[in-house]
Amino acid sequence: MTFEYAPAPESRSIVSIKPKYGHFINGSFVAGKKHFPTINPATEEILSHIALGGTSDVDKAVMAAQKAYTKTWSKLSGKERGKYLYRIARILQERAREFAVLETLDNGKPIRETRDIDIPLVAAHFFYHAGWADKLDYAGLGHNPKAYGVAGQIIPWNFPLLMLAWKVAPALATGNTVVLKPAETTSLTALLFAEVCQQAELPDGVVNIVTGDGSTGSAIVNHPGIHKIAFTGSTEVGKKIARAIASTDKKATLELGGKGANIVFDDAPVDETVEGIVNGIFFNQGHVCCAGSRLIVQESIAEEIIEKLKVRMAKIRVGDPLDKNTDLGAINSKEQLIKIKELSAIGDAEGAERWSPQCDLSNKGFWFAPTIFTGVTQAHRIAQEEIFGPVLSVLTFRTPQEAMDKANNTPFGLSAGIWSEKGSRIFWASQHLKAGVIWANTFNKFDPASPFGGYKESGWGREGGKHGLAAYLKNGKETGAK
């Protein structure tokens, strides 16, 4: 007996998208000069036209942010700043469905994820950081730590509004003002967030949003009025930013690439582990910097795990992101789809064995079936390079030490997973793994109270938790006894 799912589409009537958007500077929308289309990656339908920010737009935004910092925001007590953040959190909760639908339309990720994960976490981030605003003396950074001033924030397309929240919430809580650039392909929820700032009566200029492409981002990075850069994106661009600010006093947090190892020991609970592997690599179409993109499984159970994984993968529902039953949505852009196809072709060429379940993929939009490569060795490019798509490379190991060596054998160090029923083995492995975030018997979990960020070439600094505050504050006076 087979069960079929009837379509269960979420209505898009809740969102109203304007045909054209400008930038959000000093509390109001200002017209852009040039525009580019933003599309729904599931259908290639043009949703709207986004302003391409140039240096003069960035300049205006930075000036507004500077003015807001000196005239208003830095003079406000932490208590009052916090209340603005609480307001924002509440409005985000009230308008959660609208944000979820809009995010799914613009990004291509399933409504189940935007509704249940992205948007609730966005509100949680603002709520969490709101409470820090008047407690910064207790953040372990000395007495009365000070904001930097204007933070330039550049965010990616994989979790558009969530990355905005990760950046904007701590910046505002710590007393900085913001110039934010959303990713080229996913600006719509950031622009809707601008409306939330208006509804919350956030003082003008505290949050400024300039849309655009890489050139807009580099105008922000190089602007002399910016004191702090926060970037999430590729390691390649992260290094460019590090070079660009090398001779300045600008501080930076960089949240970059990864090639997360998901390590399965022979005593792992098999069914839970298979679910965890699926969640590790197919969550958000694999567009996750901390994705568990390398499965490192103990040889004695590899066959069983892979067999069960294939059975499970055949049940993944790929399709309309607005359908509430969909597990795997659209690839965010044509460029990303090309990149995934290219690296997968290299996997074939280097001798790994590719497998995907049978999937009916639409001719319109950008799609890639969930895929695993077995017989992968450490030298293969699909074991070293970030694919940023629903593609899993499977490697095996015999001894626990070999698993650690393989897991650590990349320039990255963002995330890792450990699957085992043995507590001491989990802690042993978590001590040996060079990664900033480790999930034991789970994967891809996020929380505003939990610091996130990587070792080595996965970046600089942490976001979230007490540790994330350090990214936006200068150390205050030491309070310790001498």
Next chain:
Amino acid sequence: MATKKESRVEVKKTYKLFINGAFPRSESGRVFEVTAKNGDFIANPALASRKDLRDAVTAARAAQSGWSKATAYNRGQILYRIAEMLEGRADQFESEIVFTSHVTPAKAKALVAEAIDRWVWYAGWSDKLQAVSGATNPVSGPFFNFSISEPQGVVAIASSDSFLEFIDAIAAAVVSGNTSVVLVPGGLAVPAMSFAEVLATSDLPAGVINILTGSLDELAPWAASHMDIDGFDISGIQKKKHGALKEAGAENLKRIHSFGSGKTPARILAFMESKTVWHSVGV
């Protein structure tokens, strides 16, 4: 039979490098001259080469796993032992500092005393860092979630020519479990290599602290671009030269920092990396 008492000829020390617990000369055979204020010859320390730097990094990397896995109590005792060894030779350091950096004897005495006390201060941090920098994080879900700080790995240090700042930089880097390659300029080579003898008698495992003497203008750019160095303390380098080093260090996103004088745990934490572990909770 000598009837007149002969004046004794002093036995002078050869100044070499300190790599992997041994005292080799520079593989390049190069040396430079350190003189006193009046121009009198003091020593010919080794002018370390790029190959010496690479050897030192190899030694530091090899020592990394053992040192970082030593218990915090053990690391604290070894750092305290360094203070003990230094105390016993305080006179020697005072006179070397007077000779090579032209400070008054009183100032040198105070400097050495403070340097010894710094080791004691840092030693005490080894088993308290987690209490200060770690956290258990109340996440919304059935998970036990905690953050701990770990050493970054191999930290290079470009020291200023002050003995106290040299000590500060090293102690801050290694107390958490990093291993280090210390680049020492000019006349500091003399007390720095005597300090290496202190290290060699402090139960410090070989390779944890490696000391290269020579030219920072040569050595620092090599360290900045070395792909197996994780962190770089450039406090001893003039600010106008920081940009070029940071640019070179971007290739492997090295953690590059500089600090003013004075002791702060922030300096230790700058070369640590926070790790967050989510452990699922259930029966």
